[in-house]
Each structure stands twice: as C-alpha cells, then as structure tokens.
Amino acid sequence: MKPESVMSTAKNQKWVYLAAVLLVGAGVGYLLFSGLSQNSVYFLNVSEALAMPAEKLTQARLFGSVSEKDLVHDPSAMGVSFFVQDKDDPAQAIRVHYKGAVPDTFKVGVEVILEGSFAADTRIFEATSLLTKCPSKYEKNEKGRMRPPGFAG
Amino acid sequence: MHAISFTALILSMLAAVGLTATAGMKALKDDFDTVALLEKGQILLTVVVLAVSAVLLQALAARDFSYVYVRDYTDTFLPLFYAVTAFWAGQNGSFLFWYLCVAVMGWCMIYTPGYSRLDSRTKVFFWILFFLVEIFFLFALTGPSNPFMKLDPVPAEGRGLNPLLQNPGMIFHPPLLFLGYAGYTIPCCLALASRLSGDSRQWLDLCRNWNIVAWIFLTSGIILGAWWSYMELGWGGYWAWDPVENASLIPWLAGTAFIHTAIVGRTRKSLLRTNVFMVALTFLLCFFATFVVRSGMIDSLHAFGGSRMGIPLFVFMVAALLLTLYVCLVQREDDSAHIDDFASRPGMLFLTSWLFLCLGGIVFLGVLWPVISSLWSENPVGLDAGFYNRVCLPLFAVLALIMAVCPWFSQKSGISDKTGLGLVLGAGVGAAVAVFALGYAQPLALFSATSGFMMIFSITLYFVRNKGARAFLPSWGAYGVHLGVALMVVGVAFSGPYKVESEAVLTKGQSMTVGDYEIVFNELTHDHDNPAMDVHAALLTVTRDGQAVGDLAPEKRLYRNFEQSTFAEVSVIPSLGEEIYSTLLGFNEEGAVSLKISVNPLVNWIWIGGTLSCLIAFLCWRKIERR
Numbered sequence: 001m002k003p004e005s006v007m008s009t010a011k012n013q014k015w016v017y018l019a020a021v022l023l024v025g026a027g028v029g030y031l032l033f034s035g036l037s038q039n040s041v042y043f044l045n046v047s048e049a050l051a052m053p054a055e056k057l058t059q060a061r062l063f064g065s066v067s068e069k070d071l072v073h074d075p076s077a078m079g080v081s082f083f084v085q086d087k088d089d090p091a092q093a094i095r096v097h098y099k100g101a102v103p104d105t106f107k108v109g110v111e112v113i114l115e116g117s118f119a120a121d122t123r124i125f126e127a128t129s130l131l132t133k134c135p136s137k138y139e140k141n142e143k144g145r146m147r148p149p150g151f152a153g
Numbered sequence: 154m155h156a157i158s159f160t161a162l163i164l165s166m167l168a169a170v171g172l173t174a175t176a177g178m179k180a181l182k183d184d185f186d187t188v189a190l191l192e193k194g195q196i197l198l199t200v201v202v203l204a205v206s207a208v209l210l211q212a213l214a215a216r217d218f219s220y221v222y223v224r225d226y227t228d229t230f231l232p233l234f235y236a237v238t239a240f241w242a243g244q245n246g247s248f249l250f251w252y253l254c255v256a257v258m259g260w261c262m263i264y265t266p267g268y269s270r271l272d273s274r275t276k277v278f279f280w281i282l283f284f285l286v287e288i289f290f291l292f293a294l295t296g297p298s299n300p301f302m303k304l305d306p307v308p309a310e311g312r313g314l315n316p317l318l319q320n321p322g323m324i325f326h327p328p329l330l331f332l333g334y335a336g337y338t339i340p341c342c343l344a345l346a347s348r349l350s351g352d353s354r355q356w357l358d359l360c361r362n363w364n365i366v367a368w369i370f371l372t373s374g375i376i377l378g379a380w381w382s383y384m385e386l387g388w389g390g391y392w393a394w395d396p397v398e399n400a401s402l403i404p405w406l407a408g409t410a411f412i413h414t415a416i417v418g419r420t421r422k423s424l425l426r427t428n429v430f431m432v433a434l435t436f437l438l439c440f441f442a443t444f445v446v447r448s449g450m451i452d453s454l455h456a457f458g459g460s461r462m463g464i465p466l467f468v469f470m471v472a473a474l475l476l477t478l479y480v481c482l483v484q485r486e487d488d489s490a491h492i493d494d495f496a497s498r499p500g501m502l503f504l505t506s507w508l509f510l511c512l513g514g515i516v517f518l519g520v521l522w523p524v525i526s527s528l529w530s531e532n533p534v535g536l537d538a539g540f541y542n543r544v545c546l547p548l549f550a551v552l553a554l555i556m557a558v559c560p561w562f563s564q565k566s567g568i569s570d571k572t573g574l575g576l577v578l579g580a581g582v583g584a585a586v587a588v589f590a591l592g593y594a595q596p597l598a599l600f601s602a603t604s605g606f607m608m609i610f611s612i613t614l615y616f617v618r619n620k621g622a623r624a625f626l627p628s629w630g631a632y633g634v635h636l637g638v639a640l641m642v643v644g645v646a647f648s649g650p651y652k653v654e655s656e657a658v659l660t661k662g663q664s665m666t667v668g669d670y671e672i673v674f675n676e677l678t679h680d681h682d683n684p685a686m687d688v689h690a691a692l693l694t695v696t697r698d699g700q701a702v703g704d705l706a707p708e709k710r711l712y713r714n715f716e717q718s719t720f721a722e723v724s725v726i727p728s729l730g731e732e733i734y735s736t737l738l739g740f741n742e743e744g745a746v747s748l749k750i751s752v753n754p755l756v757n758w759i760w761i762g763g764t765l766s767c768l769i770a771f772l773c774w775r776k777i778e779r780r
Contacts, residue, residue: 016495020504027551028511031544032518039540043523043533052532061535078656078738078747101656101738101749104709104720115537 041115046086046094054120062114062125067093071108074099084112084125098127105132154212155220155303158205159295165201166291168194173284176277185273191280192263198287199260202253206240209249209300213239218311221302222246228313230685235319241327242318244462245300250328252290254335258363259283262339266779267359271347278346286338289469297461316712316720322381329374330401334439336367337408341436344429348480353425357418362774364432368412369770371405376763383756384723391759394541399516400442406516407435410509413502420564421499426481431506433477438513440470445520494566501559508552515544542649546597553604553642556635557581560615573611573618581607593651601646608639630772633765640762647755654751661744668752670733671696672705677744687711691737691746695726702726707737707748732756 042049042057046064049057067083067090074080080102085093096114106112116127172194176187209222213236218224226239226246241247262268271279294300317323340360347356378398379391392398411431418428444466493499518525519540523533557577563569584606588599612632615622622628657665659674666672673694680688693705703726710720726733731754738747 013494017500017503020495021507024504024507024511028515028544028548031547032515035536035540035544039537039543040522040526040534041537043535048532061537078658101736101747 045088046084047089047092049094049118049125050092054118054123057118059117060115060125062094062096062116062127063087063111064094064114065111066106066108068108069093070095073102078102080106080130084114087111094125095123096125096127098130100128100130103130103132106130154208155301158208158301159299161201161205162291162295162301165198166288166295169198169284169288169291173281173288176281176284180274180277180281185277188273188276188280191277191284194284195256195259195263195280199256202249202256205301206249206253209246210237210240213237216311218309219304219307220300221304222300224304224308224311226312226314228311231314231319232685234324235314238318238324239314241331242314242323243300245294245298247327247331248290248293248298248462249300251331251335252287252294254332255287255290255338258335258339259287265362266777267362270355270359270777270780272350272352274350275343275346275352278349279342282342282345283338286342289465293462293465297465313712316710317385319712320381320385322377322385326374326377326381329370329377331374333367333369333371333374334404334442336363336370337404337432337436337439339363340367340432344432345477345480348426348429353429354422357415357428359777360432361415361419362777364408364412364415365770365773368408369767371401371408372763372770373767375401375405376760376767379763380760384725391756394519394538396445396520399520399541400445403513403516403520404435404438404442406509406513407431407438410506410513411435413506413509417493417499417502421493423493430477430481433473433481437470437473437477440466440473444470496562496568497566498559498562498564501555501562505552505555505559508548508555512545512548515548516541519544546601546645546649549642550597550601550604550646553601553608553639556638557604557607557611560611560632570618573614576614577607577611580610584610593647595650598646598650601642605639605642605646608635608642612636612639627773627775630769630774633769633772637762637764637766637769640758640765642762644755644758644762648753648759651754652751654749656738656747656749658745658747665748665750667733667750668731669697670702670750670752672733672735672748672750674746674748677740677746685712689737689740691735691740691748693735693748695733702733705733705735707735709737709740727757729757730754 042052042060044052044057044060044062046062049060049062062084064084065087067085069083071082072080078101079097079099081095081097083093084096085091098114098116110132113131114125114127115129116125118125172187172191176191179185179187209220211217212220212223213227214233216223216227216229216231216236222243222245223239226242227236231239239246241250268276340356340363343356343360343363347353378401382393383391411428411434414424414428414431418424444463493503495504519536523535526534558574561568561570561574561577568574581603585599585603588602588606593599593602612635615632622632653668655665655667659665661674661676664671664673673696675692675694678690678692680690688708688710690706690708693707695702695705705724705726707724708722710722712720721736721738723734723736725735731752734751734753736749738749740746
C-alpha cells in the first residue's frame with residue numbers, strides 16, 4: 001500500500017469510529033431520556049410526602065416505619081392496611097392500603113419502602129409494592145428490628 | 154485476646170506506614186534496594202491478619218460473646234457452619250475479610266512468575282501503592298470498623314444470625330464478592346506502578362491471570378447473589394436493581410470492559426493509557442460499591458445508616474482517583490496512535506467496551522439519581538426498576554448481537570470467514586422466526602432471544618470451522634465464557650417477560666391455575682420437633698393437562714431467636730423448561746393457606762450459563778515464564 005492510501009484509510013476509520021460513537025451515543029441518549037422521563041419517582045420520607053401537595057404525588061416511593069396504631073391484616077394475608085410513620089418524627093403518619101403478598105419481615109416498627117400513589121381525596125397512599133428493608137444484611141439496626149424485645153439494646 | 158488482636162493490627166498499620174515512608178524516601182533518591190524489605194513487610198502483615206482472623210473465627214466458633222461482633226451475629230442455637238460464616242455477615246467482619254483477601258493475595262504475588270519479571274523500580278512502586286491500600290484497611294479496622302470490641306459484662310446469649318443469611322448462598326456470595334474486590338487490587342497497583350516507572354506495556358501480560366481470577370470471583374459472587382435472592386429471599390426475582398445489587402454490578406461492568414480493552418492493548422500494543430485508567434476505575438468502583446452500602450447516602454433495601462465508614466471511604470476514593478488521573482493524564486509518553494479498522498476484531502472489542510462502560514455509567518447514574526436530582530428538585534427523585542429494564546436490557550441485547558458476529562471478523566480488517574458469518578446471520582433469521590412463531594412476540598424478548606441463540610450457534614460453528622481455536626486451550630476458555638453468557642441471555646429473555654405469577658387463598662382440596670398448570674392444596678403440616686425452628690409446610694400437587702408434574706412443599710419457618718417473624722422457604726419443581734416456584738405467604742387456624750405460585754420459563758439456564766462462564770474462564774489462564 002502507498003503511504004497516501006494508508007493515510008486515507010486511517011482518516012476514513014476515524015470517521016467510522018466517530019459515526020459509531022454518535023450512533024451509540026444517540027441510542028444510549030434516547031434510552032436514558034425515555035427512562036428518565038417515564039420511570040422517575042419521588043423518593044420521600046413520610047414528613048416530606050406530607051409537605052407536598054397531594055396532586056404532585058402521582059407516583060412515589062415512600063420511606064418510613066410501620067406504626068403500631070390501626071394495623072389491620074387482611075384475613076387472607078393478601079394485603080395490609082396500616083399507618084407508615086416518619087422515621088424521625090413518629091407524629092407524622094400516612095394511612096397506607098396495600099394489596100398483595102405481605103413480606104415475612106413486615107411488622108410494627110420495621111422500616112418499609114412503599115411504591116404507589118396518593119389518592120388525592122382520601123389522603124390514603126395506595127401501595128402497589130411493599131418491601132421491608134433487607135433486614136440488616138450486614139449490620140443490625142440499633143432500634144431492635146428483627147429481634148424480640150427482650151434482646152433489644 | 155481482644156486487646157492483643159487490636160494491638161497487632163495497630164502495630165501492623167504502623168509497620169506499613171513506616172515501610173511505605175522508608176521506601177518512598179529512598180525512591181525519591183533513586184534508591185530501589187528496598188524490595189526485599191517490602192516483601193518481608195508484606196509477609197509480616199499477612200501473618201498478622203491471618204492470626205487475628207483465626208482469633209475472630211475461633212471466637213465465632215466458640216460463641217465467645219465477650220466480643221461485640223460475636224454477640225451481634227451469632228447465638229448458641231446457630232449451627233457451627235453458619236457461626237463461621239458470620240465472619241462476613243457484619244460490616245466489621247467483612248472489612249477484616251476483605252483485608253485478609255488483599256493481604257493474602259499480596260503475599261501470593263511475591264511468588265508468582267509475573268512478579269519475578271518486574272524490575273526493582275516497578276516492584277518498589279507496586280509495594281508502596283499496595284501498602285497504601287492496606288493502610289487504609291488497617292485504619293478502618295482499628296478505628297471505625299473494629300471487629301475486636303470487648304463486651305463487659307459478657308451476655309449469656311447472642312442476638313443470632315438473621316435467618317435470611319442462614320442459607321448456603323450466604324456462605325459463598327459475600328466472600329466471592331470480597332475476593333473479587335480484593336483481586337482487582339493487584340492489577341490496579343501493578344498498572345499504576347508500571348506506568349510510574351515508565352514501563353507501560355508489560356503489565357498487561359503480567360496481571361492477566363490476576364485480572365481473570367478477580368473477574369471470576371466477582372462474577373460468581375454476583376450470580377450467586379442473584380440465585381440466593383431467587384431461592385431464599387422469596388422476592389421471586391433474581392435481580393431487583395436495588396442500589397446494593399447495582400453497586401456490585403458497576404465494578405463488574407467496568408472490569409468486563411477492561412478485559413476487552415486489555416485484549417486490544419495486548420494484541421495491538423495500543424490503548425496503553427486507557428487500560429491503566431480502566432483497571433484503576435474498576436478498583437475504585439469496588440470501593441464505590443462499598444461506599445454506597447456503608448455510607449447510608451442512598452436509601453436502599455439493604456442500606457443501613459449511620460455507619461462511620463462513609464467519610465474514610467470517600468477520602469480514600471478521592472485520593473486514589475487523583476493519583477490515577479495524575480498517572481494517566483500528566484505522565485505523558487509514547488502511546489501508540491494506531492487505530493484498527495472498525496470492522497475488525499479490535500474494532501468490535503472497542504465497541505463492546507464502550508457499551509459496557511455506558512452500561513456502567515447508566516447504572517451509576519441510576520444509583521446516584523436521588524442525590525443528583527436533589528440539585529434541582531426540592532424532593533429527591535429516584536428511578537424504579539423499570540428504568541434499568543428499559544435502558545439497560547436493550548444494550549445488553551445489542552452486546553449479545555455483537556458477540557455473535559465478532560468471531561467472524563479478522564484481526565486487521567474486514568470479515569475473515571464470510572460463509573461463517575452468513576450462516577450465523579441465517580441462523581439468526583431462523584431463530585427469530587421460530588421464537589416469534591412460538592408466540593414470544595414481545596420485541597425486546599424476541600431480539601434478546603434471537604441474539605442469544607445466534608451467539609450459541611456462532612460459537613459452536615466457529616469451533617467446527619476453526620481448527621486453530623480448537624487446538625488452543627485459552628480460546629476454549631474465552632468462547633466458553635461467551636457460550637455461558639449466551640445461555641444467560643436466553644434465560645433472561647424468556648424468564649423476565651414471560652413469567653406467569655398468581656396469588657390465591659386455598660382451603661384443603663381447593664385448586665388454582667397458573668399458566669397451563671393446576672395446583673391442588675392437599676394439606677398443611679406442622680413440624681415442631683426441630684429445636685432451632687418451627688416449620689409449617691403446605692403440601693401441593695401440580696398437574697398439567699391431567700398429567701402429574703410434581704409436588705411442592707413451600708414452608709413457613711419460625712426461628713427460635715426471631716420469634717416475631719416467620720420466614721418463607723420457597724419450594725420449586727426444577728426444570729430446564731418451565732420451573733414452578735411456590736411461596737407460602739401465610740395460613741390461618743382453619744387451615745387455609747395463601748400461596749404465591751409462579752411459572753418461570755428457562756430460568757435455570759441463567760444458573761447453568763453462569764456456572765459455565767465462571768468455571769470455564771479458568772481455561773483462559775496462561776502460564777507466564779519466570780525470569
């Protein structure tokens with residue numbers, strides 16, 4: 001091959017790479033954009049959720065702990081209705097309705113993560129998913145989660 | 154023993170600091186005679202950490218509750234087997250385990266042939282960097298994360314190990330992850346040291362085996378974690394895109410991208426700086442993963458707030474990043490400017506690495522989105538699992554497609570075997586038509602499944618048509634790993650979108666239908682003879698079109714030390730086709746049970762493919778000649 005043709009191949013290849021980068025970039029960019037616009041949810045503590053106007057809370061992930069007041073298990077164990085309270089300020093609480101399988105680790109005092117939406121009129125959080133925090137995968141919670149009361153401390 | 158162990162760790166930290174300072178001062182005066190001293194220092198550190206680990210292990214086995222750590226993670230009811238695994242169940246112990254892995258690997262490094270080929274300059278730089286990492290761990294273990302804290306008075310009983318962790322998966326999943334994290338320490342230190350000493354080509358060959366081993370550990374750790382969550386946690390899924398799962402995936406994506414750029418680097422003698430950066434990035438992301446878990450910065454299912462490791466980890470990461478950037482950007486030298494054709498194997502490897510890096514970037518962004526979004530949003534906005542599925546899965550499917558066509562490109566330019574590529578593309582069309590005809594029309598699943606089948610066909614055909622590949626053991630390793638990946642791609646393509654799930658409350662004799670299967674509830678049994686737990690089991694029979702398929706016995710267990718909680722033990726009818734998966738959600742006094750049953754098509758191919766990938770990767774190992 002003559003030197004010029006080597007040069008021109010190298011140059012061409014630069015364009016090919018640039019085109020590939022643009023293509024990959026455009027594809028990833030499009031996917032990211034659609035993902036960010038359609039799968040964004042508010043991550044809120046109970047107190048933050050209460051401070052927000054209900055109509056903005058169409059989709060939210062709520063972090064809090066299970067309050068002892070008014071906890072009603074669906075008799076079939078296929079749902080639960082309870083108050084989720086703020087981790088730092090137990091006075092702040094939101095009524096939650098949840099239909100579906102209740103995790104084993106769900107009980108009073110446990111930290112939960114709820115996904116769902118607010119019914120604007122009733123101020124009830126209709127949860128579509130209820131997860132208890134992975135019970136101390138590495139660390140025990142000092143509040144005595146997952147432990148009979150006698151062992152707390 | 155508490156004080157002795159703690160003092161031993163303090164002393165080894167001081168020794169490491171002293172050695173690093175001495176070697177550094179001498180290196181500044183161009184004196185590199187410190188190699189033998191540094192090696193002895195590493196052996197000393199390893200002996201110390203082995204000894205203190207033995208102390209902790211002994212305390213766990215003996216349930217010596219005078220250790221806070223032992224009290225927190227074991228009790229007298231715990232079988233010895235699980236008491237020992239409590240070593241890595243808590244933060245302090247897992248840090249000790251990580252450091253133990255790093256130290257032992259450093260000690261092994263001294264005797265490897267690859268190490269013997271380094272000049273003393275590189276060796277000194279290597280040990281200085283390696284000691285800095287160890288000093289960080291020793292600082293953590295003697296300060297914010299001390300596993301040898303003493304408890305006074307000694308309690309009679311411990312708090313017990315979380316029942317979810319009492320599973321064979323827990324024995325292997327965390328240590329494999331930590332071995333993987335630790336494994337990247339050596340390639341990273343070696344890369345930076347080589348570049349600092351001006352020898353930037355050889356390290357890729359010398360750390361190749363380390364890199365493969367680290368990758369195998371990390372990969373198998375992640376796959377076992379997925380299996381554990383599928384079989385034990387009763388979450389019903391193998392991957393939930395939880396921040397903590399993602400945190401271990403991010404270094405894996407970077408490490409996998411690095412494996413591919415390293416091939417280009419080794420065979421084409423290019424991408425020198427890129428490779429140094431990639432390995433350092435992988436190493437750093439291992440710490441980032443830990444940072445996410447420890448710092449409580451991201452609220453996650455697994456996260457726990459208030460750990461004191463957040464700031465030290467952050468400082469360590471920033472320092473390491475600055476050093477990496479300095480080495481990669483400021484230290485200029487002859488990086489080869491050669492570019493291969495895009496339509497060549499190096500070109501495809503390049504593209505693969507980009508995609509892996511993009512995926513890593515996306516997951517990183519997703520994990521940090523609640524933090525990033527708080528810059529402009531009053532309340533943090535996060536991303537749900539749908540985000541990752543939407544954004545990442547198509548990219549994984551494209552990667553599978555690239556893997557299917559890559560073998561047919563030549564090293565330099567163009568396609569080396571047009572017939573082979575033609576056959577693969579033909580097979581792809583055939584697979585797509587067949588999958589569609591079978592009723593799997595969901596676009597992403599169709600695309601992924603087709604790419605997966607193409608990969609399987611492509612790899613098989615490549616070995617049929619290519620004698621050179623058959624004769625060379627490492628190529629069995631490399632293609633075998635990809636074959637395993639192809640099986641996983643097919644498994645995910647079907648088990649993700651085509652899982653059928655149903656929940657129902659049944660009384661004795663009633664039945665429910667899930668997909669094509671009919672499940673009859675026969676009876677509820679209660680076993681209270683086991684001293685560690687109380688077991689309730691629902692006995693179910695599964696039939697399909699009147700034919701017996703098998704029996705299921707999902708359980709609810711009440712562990713002795715965790716009386717307020719019950720734990721579900723799932724039961725499955727294993728199958729290479731459709732696996733029936735059952736969870737006993739609850740039951741009442743009248744004997745009615747609520748059940749969750751799902752049919753998971755091809756899910757076991759994920760575990761088969763994953764196992765194949767991890768095991769066969771050892772064939773990639775190459776012998777390095779001693780100097």
